[in-house]
Amino acid sequence: MSKIALITGATSGIGAACAHLFAAQGYHLILLARREERLTEIAKHLEDKYAIEVKKIIADVRDHEDLSYRLDTLPASWKKVNVLINNAGLSQGLDPIDKGNFADWDTMIDTNVKGLLYTTKIVSNWMVAQKSGHIINIGSIAGQEVYPNGNVYCATKHAVDALNKSMRIDLLPHGIRVTAINPGMVETEFSKVRFKGDESRAKKVYDGLEPLVANDIAEAIWFAVSRPAHVNINDMLIMPTAQATATIIDRN
Numbered sequence: 001m002s003k004i005a006l007i008t009g010a011t012s013g014i015g016a017a018c019a020h021l022f023a024a025q026g027y028h029l030i031l032l033a034r035r036e037e038r039l040t041e042i043a044k045h046l047e048d049k050y051a052i053e054v055k056k057i058i059a060d061v062r063d064h065e066d067l068s069y070r071l072d073t074l075p076a077s078w079k080k081v082n083v084l085i086n087n088a089g090l091s092q093g094l095d096p097i098d099k100g101n102f103a104d105w106d107t108m109i110d111t112n113v114k115g116l117l118y119t120t121k122i123v124s125n126w127m128v129a130q131k132s133g134h135i136i137n138i139g140s141i142a143g144q145e146v147y148p149n150g151n152v153y154c155a156t157k158h159a160v161d162a163l164n165k166s167m168r169i170d171l172l173p174h175g176i177r178v179t180a181i182n183p184g185m186v187e188t189e190f191s192k193v194r195f196k197g198d199e200s201r202a203k204k205v206y207d208g209l210e211p212l213v214a215n216d217i218a219e220a221i222w223f224a225v226s227r228p229a230h231v232n233i234n235d236m237l238i239m240p241t242a243q244a245t246a247t248i249i250d251r252n
């Protein structure tokens, strides 16, 4: 069987771009997300275009019982995962700490931190058994810096940075590579989700600059994955040319 990549959050943005790029490289894919119709459409398109096989997992990474069940019941040959891309994630709201919404905080912490942990625990067990694998954790510039009103989202991405570093230590004896990819502004559905469907507010985030596109990040991930087996890219911070820090942006 060809190599296998498991990508969480594969229905849009960076995850969907990774699915396309890895399919083009001949990987079979396990694609995970909540929106069934979209995932089915993407899976069918990739199977037809690249003659690869795709297993769809319709799941919410926050629900560890359901996630464990769906991943555990994959056939044994599909558990030989070479690359795990921990990409599912989101921001909800952009409010000062005193105005924050408990439900938004729970959603971000449960998805970005706990969801990443649940997926990693299950898949890293398979990688430990085969003594190889590569885990890609999608962090953010928000995991390197904080910015006004970013509080909880920034905290979750700082947690991803810590987990990325510590899982590299834990998995070192098992020959597993661990890489964090930390993007700046990438135009995806991220801002639409952050602003709960407010398209015009989401669009304003990218006004007057050329943001990254999802494929820019997928290519960086592919670069890390395609290094020789003795090379581990620990992390990459990737920004649009017009972005110097989380908040210093050159808009024309």
Ligand SMILES: NC(=O)C1=CN([C@@H]2O[C@H](COP(=O)(O)OP(=O)(O)OC[C@H]3O[C@@H](n4cnc5c(N)ncnc54)[C@H](OP(=O)(O)O)[C@@H]3O)[C@@H](O)[C@H]2O)C=CC1
Pocket (backbone or CB within 6 Å): 008, 009, 010, 011, 012, 013, 014, 015, 032, 033, 034, 035, 059, 060, 061, 062, 087, 088, 089, 090, 091, 111, 115, 138, 139, 140, 141, 182, 183, 184, 185, 186, 187, 188, 189, 190, 191, 193, 214
């Ligand atoms: N865009 C940006 O500027 C940046 C993004 N990032 C990070 O990149 C990652 C991808 O985001 P991006 O592509 O931009 O955003 P998108 O909103 O376009 O994609 C997010 C993906 O995550 C999935 N997802 C969200 N919640 C869950 C969940 N509970 N269970 C399973 N899947 C889930 C969504 O699928 P579905 O709704 O179908 O479940 C979707 O496929 C995130 O971790 C984000 O924090 C980091 C830095 C910059």
Ligand SMILES: CC(=O)[C@H](N)C(=O)O
Pocket (backbone or CB within 6 Å): 140, 141, 142, 150, 153, 183, 184, 185, 186, 190, 246
């Ligand atoms: C999605 C991101 O991490 C972005 N840089 C932000 O925090 O707004």
